Amino acid sequence: xxxxxxxxxxxxxxxxxxxxxxxxxxxxxxxxxxxxxxxxxxxxxxxxxxxxxxxxxxxxxxxxxxxxxxxxxxxxxxxxxxxxxxxxxxxxxxxxxxxxxxxxxxxxxxxxxxxxxxxxxxxxxxxxxxxxxxxxxxxxxxxxxx
Numbered sequence: 001x002x003x004x005x006x007x008x009x010x011x012x013x014x015x016x017x018x019x020x021x022x023x024x025x026x027x028x029x030x031x032x033x034x035x036x037x038x039x040x041x042x043x044x045x046x047x048x049x050x051x052x053x054x055x056x057x058x059x060x061x062x063x064x065x066x067x068x069x070x071x072x073x074x075x076x077x078x079x080x081x082x083x084x085x086x087x088x089x090x091x092x093x094x095x096x097x098x099x100x101x102x103x104x105x106x107x108x109x110x111x112x113x114x115x116x117x118x119x120x121x122x123x124x125x126x127x128x129x130x131x132x133x134x135x136x137x138x139x140x141x142x143x144x145x146x
Contacts, residue, residue, distance in 0.1 A: 002077040004037065004107055012037055012080035013111045015045045019060065020082045023047035027054070031084035034060035036068050036103070039075035044068035061095040065102055076103035082111045096125040 004012075012035045020033030027050050035045040046063030061081060068076065079099065083089030088110050091099060099106065099121055108119045122128075 002107060004078045004109075008037060008041075009078070009080065009109055009116065012043060012078060012109060013082060013116060015043050016060075016080040016082040016111065019045040019047040019064075020084060021047075023060065023084070024049045025084075026050060027052065029084070032060040032089055033082045034064040035080045036064045036073075036076055037078040037080075038068055038073040039077055040073070042068075042071075042073065044071060044073065059092060059095050061091045062098050065098060069102060076106050078107040078109060079103070080109040080111060086112060088112055088117065090119075090124060093125075096121065097129060100125055100128040101130075 015035040016033040018033065019035065020031050023031035023033065025031045025048060032048040033045065035043050037043055044064055044067045046060050046067050048058065048060040050057045061079060081089045081091060090110060091108065105120055105122045108121055108124060110117045
């Protein structure tokens with residue numbers, strides 16, 4: 001798992017907090033912001049966007065990572081997640097899968113109030129579903145990046 005400076009972690013959390021305030025969460029009231037740190041030092045952020053048809057909703061973690069990919073980024077070091085309540089906003093199962101496939105074993109920083117917890121994605125998702133499990137050869141080298 002890559003190391004990330006304390007300054008960069010604080011910056012990631014501040015950006016995630018900014019995007020949390022932009023969340024559209026009229027059904028759950030659970031506003032989430034996420035900020036992804038690409039290997040070139042750039043930060044890409046997004047918020048959750050709900051839909052009355054819950055399956056059409058998008059989590060902040062996925063939106064931030066997809067945004068980074070759409071901007072041409074392929075390698076990632078970390079993600080910070082900030083939510084609107086005192087519970088720990090650990091990425092959901094679908095987010096863990098998306099993060100694993102597109103970013104590999106990145107650092108996951110979860111912010112609750114002033115407290116920040118650090119995990120590796122492999123701690124949160126010890127048995128990821130991978131291409132080779134369905135007989136598809138990967139065209140990328142190693143995990144993370146593509």
